[in-house]
Amino acid sequence: MAPHVVDTSSWESWQRDYRFGVILVMPPPDIASSIDALRQAYDPRSHAICPAHISVSDPLPRELEHDDREQLQELLRAVAAFEVRYGTPIASTQRAGVTCPIAPQDRFDELKRVIHHASVFGGRVYSRREIPAHMTIAEFVTVDESLAIVADVANTPLSGSFWCDRLEHMVPDQAFRFHQRGTFLLGAHR
Secondary structure, eight states: OOOOOSOOTTSOHHHHTTTTOEEEEOOOHHHHHHHHHHHHHHOHHHHHHOOSOEEOSOOOSSOOOHHHHHHHHHHHTTSOOEEEEEOOOEEOSSSOOEEEEEEOHHHHHHHHHHHTTSGGGTTOOOTTTTSOOEEEEEOSSOHHHHHHHHHHTTTSOOOEEEEEOEEEEEEEOTTSOEEEEEEEEOTTOO
């Protein structure tokens, strides 16, 4: 396993929060490929950072040790696998960005609650924790660009569903590109 990045001086300030990674839902390849094609076309910067995903945890405040991994896995045994539904991309006239809404929100709220009980988070609450579950199509865009993207993809069939039975620990490299570092299975999987 490659070590975490030590020198983050070339990173933007917001990126430094993610040094030890984050826990995400990664859609299966057939779904990710459709989302990633849009990310590449409309926001190549975001696409280069991380493939299609749904954020679940706050950025990890420190490296995950063996005991932390075991605790997280034990906590997630109590969370049953579930079907994730994603919808057609949307944008706001108030805030830049294009996302595919995700449901059921209550299952993602449960995942967040369970994960953040782990000792690695130490009771800290990151400012973005309450953002509803979504898959980002574009984030480094303006409001006008966001609305144009939604108009462009309006006739592209992008809604569907997939089975969520695992979470991935994703960690950035020196170039701030995320890579899988570990997997946590939901429910009674072993």
